Amino acid sequence: MSTIFECTDLTKKFGSKVAVSGVNLKLERGQIVGLLGPNGSGKSTIIKLANELLTPTSGTILIGGKKPGIETKKIVSYLPERTYLNDWMRVHQIIEFFSDFYPDFKPKKAYDMLKSLKIDANDRLKTMSKGTKEKVQLILVMSREAELYLLDEPIGGVDPAARDYILQTILGNYNENATVIISTHLISDIENILDYVVFINQGKVVMTSSVDDIRAEKGKSVDGLFREVFKC
Amino acid sequence: MPWELKSDRPIYTQLIEHIQLSIFSGVYPLGSKLPSGRDMAQEASVNPNTMQKALVKLEEDGLIITHRTSGRSITEDARMLEMAKTKLAQDQISEFLGKMQLMGFDQKEILTIINNMVKEMKK
Numbered sequence: 226m227s228t229i230f231e232c233t234d235l236t237k238k239f240g241s242k243v244a245v246s247g248v249n250l251k252l253e254r255g256q257i258v259g260l261l262g263p264n265g266s267g268k269s270t271i272i273k274l275a276n277e278l279l280t281p282t283s284g285t286i287l288i289g290g291k292k293p294g295i296e297t298k299k300i301v302s303y304l305p306e307r308t309y310l311n312d313w314m315r316v317h318q319i320i321e322f323f324s325d326f327y328p329d330f331k332p333k334k335a336y337d338m339l340k341s342l343k344i345d346a347n348d349r350l351k352t353m354s355k356g357t358k359e360k361v362q363l364i365l366v367m368s369r370e371a372e373l374y375l376l377d378e379p380i381g382g383v384d385p386a387a388r389d390y391i392l393q394t395i396l397g398n399y400n401e402n403a404t405v406i407i408s409t410h411l412i413s414d415i416e417n418i419l420d421y422v423v424f425i426n427q428g429k430v431v432m433t434s435s436v437d438d439i440r441a442e443k444g445k446s447v448d449g450l451f452r453e454v455f456k457c
Numbered sequence: 458m459p460w461e462l463k464s465d466r467p468i469y470t471q472l473i474e475h476i477q478l479s480i481f482s483g484v485y486p487l488g489s490k491l492p493s494g495r496d497m498a499q500e501a502s503v504n505p506n507t508m509q510k511a512l513v514k515l516e517e518d519g520l521i522i523t524h525r526t527s528g529r530s531i532t533e534d535a536r537m538l539e540m541a542k543t544k545l546a547q548d549q550i551s552e553f554l555g556k557m558q559l560m561g562f563d564q565k566e567i568l569t570i571i572n573n574m575v576k577e578m579k580k
Contacts, residue, residue, distance in 0.1 A: 393499055396499050396502070396504070413464070416464075436507075437510075440467040445465055446465065
């Protein structure tokens with residue numbers, strides 16, 4: 226196994242506010258990793274740093290050994306926390322757009338998933354509910370054959386039944402060499418599909434562990450442990 | 458059988474138990490082919506690596522045989538199955554006995570209760 230994601234002393238400040246503070250983290254390929262932390266803990270900031278939407282104040286972040294840039298964007302499929310798609314577009318237009326843009330995009334996969342979730346490819350984004358828009362975005366992201374999927378809150382806005390489908394989609398579409406990093410605070414919904422969890426709080430990594438180790442050692446679920454560690 | 462996973466124990470041990478039960482109850486008959494690890498993971502909504510871990514353990518125990526080219530199948534050895542079944546029964550019973558002891562029953566009382574219940578069930 227080789228490293229796909231590596232942070233060394235990664236720090237990001239916004240003015241005097243420290244969002245990410247000296248994070249050292251190394252993730253191997255072929256895993257589904259949960260980036261878990263309370264609101265404002267720095268989850269999205271780390272993911273944005275990995276996508277070059279932000280640049281580190283100090284320290285480094287490497288994707289497959291390279292600094293975030295054009296080359297890494299070819300192998301990273303990113304689901305942002307907010308939609309960036311033009312809402313006048315119809316779903317099939319967006320699919321064409323993605324096919325043009327990413328060589329690893331598989332339109333057939335996208336259409337299959339749209340069908341399963343009963344989304345009409347002729348619908349415009351702006352006529353869709355928040356949850357449906359989120360589903361469309363996730364379908365687009367998972368239809369790429371990327372090496373690293375960065376999913377920022379992928380299940381926040383969708384109903385439990387669709388959540389199950391989305392998790393199935395993530396499981397079904399990633400291959401053995403791909404890595405999925407999911408940031409969320411909806412832990413109980415996703416913990417069964419995770420290999421590995423990273424707890425972050427106030428910009429720092431407070432714990433990394435495999436899910437089964439947590440259960441074996443502490444006799445409780447990741448969700449239970451999270452509630453204990455981050456008790457307000 | 459639906460895959461129901463509890464939150465307080467490692468997932469892979471629960472997967473092992475589930476697959477064992479599926480074998481004992483004949484959902485997967487002796488000698489039959491198992492679905493691929495990936496498909497099973499998806500069916501159970503768990504990580505493929507976790508499912509893999511469970512399957513490897515079952516293979517070590519001899520319940521599952523891996524063929525180099527054609528996936529996995531259930532053992533054809535009925536004796537092996539009996540042994541695994543007995544082992545699982547022993548595990549379940551010792552857990553039960555532990556709980557009964559916690560409640561303050563001694564062995565004789567436990568046996569009496571069981572005997573009475575078995576008689577009740579026969580009626």
